[in-house]
Amino acid sequence: MGLLSSVSCWTATISVLVLCWAGVCLGVPDPSVRDHLMQEEVFRQVGGRVLLTEPERRLSERLCELKKQEMAGPQFPPAMHFFKARPFIRRSPIFNLLQKMPKGRAALHIHAASLVDVDWLVKNVTYRPHCYVCFTQDKSVRFRFSTQQPLCQPQCSPWILLETLRRKMGNATDFDHSLVQNFTLFTSDPEAAYPSQEVVWNKFEKTFSAISGLVRHAPVFKDYLYEGLMQLYMDNVMYVELRTELPETYELDGGTHSKSWCLQTYQEVNQKFAAQHPDFLGARVIFTVHRNRSPSQVKEAVQNAISFRKQFPEVMVGFDLVGHEDTGKPLWYFKEALSLPMNMGATLPYFFHAGETDWEGTEVDGNLLDALLFNTSRIGHGFALPHHPVAKELSRKMGVPIELCPISNQVLKLVSDLRNHPAAVLMSEGHPLVVSSDDPSMFGSTGLSYDFYEAFVGIGGMKSHLGTLKELAINSLRYSSLSPQQKEEALALWQKKWDKFVCENL
Amino acid sequence: MGLLSSVSCWTATISVLVLCWAGVCLGVPDPSVRDHLMQEEVFRQVGGRVLLTEPERRLSERLCELKKQEMAGPQFPPAMHFFKARPFIRRSPIFNLLQKMPKGRAALHIHAASLVDVDWLVKNVTYRPHCYVCFTQDKSVRFRFSTQQPLCQPQCSPWILLETLRRKMGNATDFDHSLVQNFTLFTSDPEAAYPSQEVVWNKFEKTFSAISGLVRHAPVFKDYLYEGLMQLYMDNVMYVELRTELPETYELDGGTHSKSWCLQTYQEVNQKFAAQHPDFLGARVIFTVHRNRSPSQVKEAVQNAISFRKQFPEVMVGFDLVGHEDTGKPLWYFKEALSLPMNMGATLPYFFHAGETDWEGTEVDGNLLDALLFNTSRIGHGFALPHHPVAKELSRKMGVPIELCPISNQVLKLVSDLRNHPAAVLMSEGHPLVVSSDDPSMFGSTGLSYDFYEAFVGIGGMKSHLGTLKELAINSLRYSSLSPQQKEEALALWQKKWDKFVCENL
Numbered sequence A, B: 001m002g003l004l005s006s007v008s009c010w011t012a013t014i015s016v017l018v019l020c021w022a023g024v025c026l027g028v029p030d031p032s033v034r035d036h037l038m039q040e041e042v043f044r045q046v047g048g049r050v051l052l053t054e055p056e057r058r059l060s061e062r063l064c065e066l067k068k069q070e071m072a073g074p075q076f077p078p079a080m081h082f083f084k085a086r087p088f089i090r091r092s093p094i095f096n097l098l099q100k101m102p103k104g105r106a107a108l109h110i111h112a113a114s115l116v117d118v119d120w121l122v123k124n125v126t127y128r129p130h131c132y133v134c135f136t137q138d139k140s141v142r143f144r145f146s147t148q149q150p151l152c153q154p155q156c157s158p159w160i161l162l163e164t165l166r167r168k169m170g171n172a173t174d175f176d177h178s179l180v181q182n183f184t185l186f187t188s189d190p191e192a193a194y195p196s197q198e199v200v201w202n203k204f205e206k207t208f209s210a211i212s213g214l215v216r217h218a219p220v221f222k223d224y225l226y227e228g229l230m231q232l233y234m235d236n237v238m239y240v241e242l243r244t245e246l247p248e249t250y251e252l253d254g255g256t257h258s259k260s261w262c263l264q265t266y267q268e269v270n271q272k273f274a275a276q277h278p279d280f281l282g283a284r285v286i287f288t289v290h291r292n293r294s295p296s297q298v299k300e301a302v303q304n305a306i307s308f309r310k311q312f313p314e315v316m317v318g319f320d321l322v323g324h325e326d327t328g329k330p331l332w333y334f335k336e337a338l339s340l341p342m343n344m345g346a347t348l349p350y351f352f353h354a355g356e357t358d359w360e361g362t363e364v365d366g367n368l369l370d371a372l373l374f375n376t377s378r379i380g381h382g383f384a385l386p387h388h389p390v391a392k393e394l395s396r397k398m399g400v401p402i403e404l405c406p407i408s409n410q411v412l413k414l415v416s417d418l419r420n421h422p423a424a425v426l427m428s429e430g431h432p433l434v435v436s437s438d439d440p441s442m443f444g445s446t447g448l449s450y451d452f453y454e455a456f457v458g459i460g461g462m463k464s465h466l467g468t469l470k471e472l473a474i475n476s477l478r479y480s481s482l483s484p485q486q487k488e489e490a491l492a493l494w495q496k497k498w499d500k501f502v503c504e505n506l
């Protein structure tokens, strides 16, 4: 990427303008000053300083044309709720290009439990033998694989073999469809189904509980991860960092596995997947704990994270707190636990969710600054960052990127029209940024392409171009936890695929 | 207002942090650094450097407490559509305080044709004699005062005397209610009534056509203006700048008056109102033309504006273009006309609407930069400004404030949840800002207090306090078109009222 020294040209234009402003050329803009300032604004945005080759420039123009058509259409998908926009996005030629784009891009913010398309869970996992189901009082489901009838769960109906139940129900399609409803937030009328953040978060957490018994079954756990990597790979993603609490997995006989077993499994699945797909760089783990835990529980989790990182340096990259920020404890509440690594002289990179809130100036809204003070490596969401000029400046100076997950923010009701997403401010300022999909299976947005579409068409508007996409793709490797040497190799591999993509889509 | 030299303290904390970041104190934030940075963020926002007296500090704390309660409630009005939020806002103790606040504040962005509560139009104006009404094909109404049956209008039913019609209809309450529907956008289910910006703008423009025949009747014109000043005065506003095309007014016999007559009338009504309310500073005029006019028509309007300013220096303050930006021509299209004053060596302050759009990077989105290059005195809305870092910097350096009209932006569907209004970015950065109400009668938001409520509670969040309100009130005088001496007098008058307000509401 070639950098243009825009700082000096900016200073020059300002001085011209101050003259104007002082009355010398008041009210009659010099067209060259105007061009200069417009150019300066173009330079500042994400991708604004990326030098494009001639073929790239042509592809970029094509994208621009397509975007104009999309904006002129009767439906502008980024202005609609994703659940309604999805069919339109699928038909969009821009989306089709983004799918093919060898994004080389890494998915840096995905929760492991929401990685794989729910259809796979229903059609593959729930059809396996020994799968029991029960129905909870709050109209959700629980699953358990077991060779014998599992013990009763409180507030749940007696366990019944899923196979038996499905046969009894007659219409398997309808039955499977009813299962899907429990595994995803997706619905045709989201405004009616989710009138408030509270309601949608409630359903969101219920969904995780519903799939828990499926994905924690040890053999499923392995297959789920493999399938997840495959879906990302098919979407032209080459690396992923997954946030996970490393759940307790279990066997048919009721025996359970520790968190270490999970990490071990990640390593094995990575190796297996890489053997078949040598251009995929694997999955790494950001170990998480729920922010509704006590300070001592969080402390224990931090200690675990430190030792996991020593045991599994290849897959275990850092630590985060998860759960609804607005209703959970702020980072500062756990300051003792979070200071532990430093006080112990240990290294534990942080990847904090912070600023995933509409509530400005509250205690929780302080998470952004605290995440930076605890030296976070990236910020999950950072939705509120533009409201915090000091934290924003620090984030930029420290090179701490925002993990932007547009569809997640819309579905969880932080914003409705994505043209108003605060990241538009960050993009226009060239803030360090990566795009990710948070919980693609819960949102019905497999892979990364849907979120790239929203970021490129909705948040970036007419200003974003191929340079923006290129910078976002490169950012996802630059800000990953890969080692400098791995990054270099990954970039070289990505560049090859990218050039091929550009040539093929002119 | 005392200013704290925060620049140096900011530099100091950055250097501490860079040390931390370089590894010296990595991951263990020094609480004093944290406090420092939090304080710095507090300083930067609008009102952040306002020194509060002891009574002010106490009132501010009270407001904070009230705001916390409002945020904890089941309904948070700024997150709702204003039409649904209004009853909740009316019950809010914060709103009641804001109503009483001798805002001293000036209303700098109101369109004259949407100044007076529609109830007054119906209950007062439509009950006057000689009022004829006709019904248009697109289900709107037209009015005409006339001693004899007016000539037929194309696409309108024959004229009927309103008096006769009302008598025929039997139930005057229902009939009057049906008239109100034509005069305002207000409705109980705005989401259903206005599914898109296009639909809401269509209805918006129809509303102006509907009331046109009423307010252009010369005697009504005078009363309307007087009533408008009274409503602002009752809302503790002490000065207003009205945008108006200076419409052709007419008499009962069909005779018409020129634009000069309007300006003359403004002067007279001001004098009459001031005689009865010596603490009101009057209304001034920003002459406007619709942006769907041709370049030569705009040129003529600019020329008129220049000569009106010479003729009526006391009421005529500047020029603006109005109408839907997205569907209209950009400012640059009129560059010749807008360069006229400078080329003629004349002075004509501009007050351009700019950036009232969600469409980033389009031609219309360029209005912000162009407004500044044409040396605008203020920016109407500037909704898109945070997406334009260069224009934002210029606006700040040139001391050009944004006229923030939150309810207008929400009703015209630029943003839904006002916590996401882009002005939250500007407020957090201490950007020059005034609050206004754009078209209060169309939106059902008489005066300024509703918009102040949305800005203070919704956009400012927990961060805004009494200092914010104080700075916004002072800004409205500082950035007005009053002369330096008038400003000084106005500020002194305001300060007295303000101190009284603080004492009375502790």
Ligand SMILES: [Zn+2]
Pocket: A109, A111, A353, A380, A438
């Ligand atoms: Zn997340």
Ligand SMILES: [Zn+2]
Pocket: B109, B111, B353, B380, B438
């Ligand atoms: Zn306006």
